[in-house]
Amino acid sequence: MNIGIDQLAFSTTDYYIDMVDLAKARNVDPNKYLIGIGQSKQAVVPPTQDAVTLGASAAAKLLTPTLKKEITTVLVATESGVDNSKAAASYVKHLLDLPDFIRIVEIKQACYGATAALIMAKGLVALNPQEKVLVIGTDIARYGINTPGEVTQGAGAVAMIISTNPRILKLNQTSVSYSKDIMDFWRPLYSENAMVDGHYSTQVFIDFFKNCFGRYQQQTGMQLNDFDAILTHLPFTKMATKGLNGLLGDRDDKVAQRLRTSLKASQVYCREVGNLYTGSLYLGLISYLQNAPHHAGELIGLFSYGSGAEGEFFTGTLQPGFANQINDVQNDLNQRQKLSIKQYETMFNNQLGLQEKDIQFDTSHDKSHFILTGQKNHQRQYQVN
Known part of the structure; x- marks a missing residue:
């Protein structure tokens, strides 16, 4: 039985900042950001958007009236949850107007969460082949x-x-998971912002990648030359480059060149958006599919990583006609509005966050389909346009 990704869509905010502008505002050499980190632009979130509205916006690009009736489960992976008890999937299911006879779950394991959801979805479909999982x-x-x-x-x-x-x-079929209890990145319940030991996290990422791939080789006998591409989690573009270099070492033959070229194609959209946490690997997959030549039957390796920490290496085989099942991400990115650093800082500081008071946002400037309008009686308020 063939099971896998049937459709893909990506959504981000309507705003971004330029990394050169940010570097100048922070008195940093722009090349530290552009080359050292590998980022050109960064998505900026207005107060009227959150993980729920972004998730619903991405899903809405896929849904048709028929597909809404066919979905049996909604799995929302996030480390930006809006409630310690109520699943973000509850809000998303409501905003998307999905049927009530449906399973809804939120999954958390740092940036690995979407892969955990993907593996769970694969298992559900294997048990009931007629099911479709969002x-x-x-x-x-x-x-x-x-x-x-x-x-x-x-x-x-x-x-x-x-x-x-x-x-x-x-x-x-074959995948390899690897996990340890470590503190390379975390966000305590009292904090809106994440905490990270950057250099340590990068080294752990590389170590997990090498361990997972080495175990995969032992189990399958496959080598680097068997892959058309090996894609990884992309918290920033340079981290993926370091990860692949950890596998390739000093190799500069045709295989190494092919894998580096494929990885570069996967980094195009991340460079324009920034860190997606749970969605980063899959935005990289979209970027690779839309920014490189392809042929049906390609073998694509995927390494998912979530701090704390868990990694998994698995593979997929590219199907014919794949291009028609993905939204045009570059076109969406081209429609965004550039902000000044001052505008970005104002948006950053005006998020709903952890405050408990009632608040009503000015939504007149947000033309999105799904909007966070504020909070009333400790309950988030959403609007569908």
Whole structure:
């Protein structure tokens, strides 16, 4: 039975800042951001958007009246949850006007969460082949203004339909998971912003990648030359480059060149948006599929990583006609509005966050389909346009 990703869509905010502008505002050489980190632009979140609205926006690009009736489960992976008890999937299901006879769950394991949801969805479909599962990875990466992690902020959501006879990527059987209890990145319950040991996290990422791939080789006998591409989690573009270099070492043959070229294609959209946390690997997959030549039957390796920490290496086989099942991301990115650094800082500081008072946002400037209008009696208020 073939099971995998049948449709893919991405959504982000209507606003961004230029990394050159941010570098100048922080008295930093722009090349530290453009080359050292590998970022050109960064999505900025207005107060009227959150992980729920972003996730619903991505999913809405996929849904038709028929598909709404066919979805049996909604899995929302996020580390930007809006409630410690109520699942973000509850809000998303309501905003999307999905039927009540449906399973809804929120999944959390840092940036690995969407892959956990993908694996769970694959299992559900294997048990009941008629099912279709909606998987959403949606997040807002926040580290704080004028902090070392500020340059690796970002926001957005990726939505996937998992089913039999997938039209984008057939998920292959063997996968390797690897986990340890470590503190490379975390966000305490009292904090709106994440905390990270950047250098340590990068090294852990590389180590997990090498361990997972090495185990995969032992189990399958496959080598680097068997892959058309190996894509990884993308908290910032340079981290993925370091990860692949950890596998390739000093190799500069045709195989190494092919894999580096494929990875570069996967980094195009991340460079323009920033960190998506749970959605990062899958935005990289979209970027690769839309920014490189392809042929049906390609073998694509995918390494998912979530701090704390968990990694998983798995593979997929590209299907014919995949291009028609993904929204035009570059076109969406071209429609965004550039902000000044002052405008960005105002938006950053005006988020709903952890405050408990009632608040009503001015929504007149937000033309999105789904909007967070504020909070009343400790309950988030949403609007569908």
